[in-house]
Amino acid sequence: MILDETKGTMSGIKSSLPIVMGYLPIGFAYGLLGVKSGFSVLQVFALSLFVYAGSAQFIAITLLSSGTNVITLIMTIFIVNLRHFLYSTSLSQYMKRIKRNYIPLLSFFITDETYAVAITDLQNSDNYDERYFYQLFFMSYAAWCTASFIGAISGTFIDGSANVGLDFALPAMYIALLLMQISGYKKIFVSIFSGLLSIGLIYVFPGNTNVIIASLIGAGMGVFLDRWKQNS
Numbered sequence: 001m002i003l004d005e006t007k008g009t010m011s012g013i014k015s016s017l018p019i020v021m022g023y024l025p026i027g028f029a030y031g032l033l034g035v036k037s038g039f040s041v042l043q044v045f046a047l048s049l050f051v052y053a054g055s056a057q058f059i060a061i062t063l064l065s066s067g068t069n070v071i072t073l074i075m076t077i078f079i080v081n082l083r084h085f086l087y088s089t090s091l092s093q094y095m096k097r098i099k100r101n102y103i104p105l106l107s108f109f110i111t112d113e114t115y116a117v118a119i120t121d122l123q124n125s126d127n128y129d130e131r132y133f134y135q136l137f138f139m140s141y142a143a144w145c146t147a148s149f150i151g152a153i154s155g156t157f158i159d160g161s162a163n164v165g166l167d168f169a170l171p172a173m174y175i176a177l178l179l180m181q182i183s184g185y186k187k188i189f190v191s192i193f194s195g196l197l198s199i200g201l202i203y204v205f206p207g208n209t210n211v212i213i214a215s216l217i218g219a220g221m222g223v224f225l226d227r228w229k230q231n232s
Contacts, residue, residue, distance in 0.1 A: 010121055010128045012135025019113045019136075020143040027144045030057055031151020032158065035063040041152040049150040051110065052141060056081055082212050086219070087115040098130050104186045106130075109137030134225070187224050194218030 027048070036045035039061060047057050056077045063073050087110050095103055114137055122128065182188055194214045201210035 010125055010132045012132040012137070013139055014118050014134045015132075016114075016119055016143075017137035019140045020119060021142040022113065023140065024147045026054060027147025028151035028154070030054065030061075031148040031153070032155040033058070034061045034148075034153075035059045036158075037064075037153030040154065041149070044143070045149045048145045052108065052144065053077075053081060054144070055073040079209065079212075083112075083215060084110060086215055087112075091115065091122075092117060094118075094128075098133070102133075106133050106137060109133075109141055111140070114140050140220050186222070186229075190218050190222045190225070192222065196197050 019077070030048070031041075034047070034057075035041060038169050044061070044144070047060060051057055059076060059080060060073060063076065088107060088109070091110065095106075098106070118133070118136060121132075178191060182191055186188035197208050197217060201213055205213065
């Protein structure tokens with residue numbers, strides 16, 4: 001939780017700094033890979049501007065470069081991003097004080113990373129308004145688009161493989177965001193259980209369905225443990 005000392009409200013700009021630092025190498029890797037996969041700098045940059053979903057963008061350039069049809073592409077990205085329904089549901093309880101006309105715009109900027117930071121801040125403070133969301137979301141969005149553009153430009157000058165050793169960046173950032181939210185034995189247990197369940201479901205369900213199912217079961221277990229603790 002980071003408060004704006006001048007206004008007494010949480011500073012979305014300061015809260016966005018971990019995301020910005022994580023987005024720089026990942027966005028660069030995406031832009032580089034996009035150009036190396038045969039797309040123009042403009043196409044790669046436009047995908048960041050209008051889609052703004054890291055995993056979906058990596059999938060999109062991989063599938064499109066291999067000649068996958070549009071229907072398959074749309075269905076794949078839809079399944080991968082189903083987790084955003086969970087994010088929106090979780091954040092909706094904190095949007096009640098936000099004017100309705102802001103919500104459709106703000107919803108576009110919900111990602112794994114912005115959700116993780118926002119939910120951690122919001123659970124620990126009620127000193128926020130729409131400025132917090134705009135600052136957090138726009139700073140993260142700007143960092144992603146800028147890194148993508150720089151990566152794409154760099155891709156036009158770098159010869160050979162697009163693999164520049166940045167494969168670790170995405171999972172490393174997810175681990176860091178998870179650790180930010182873990183406090184207490186219950187959250188540790190649910191996190192480990194959900195992770196192991198997701199790994200086990202890889203061998204049962206195709207694509208990224210395992211992540212959705214493990215998330216739902218893990219969330220259900222968290223609710224059950226909360227109620228069990230309240231009733232005990």
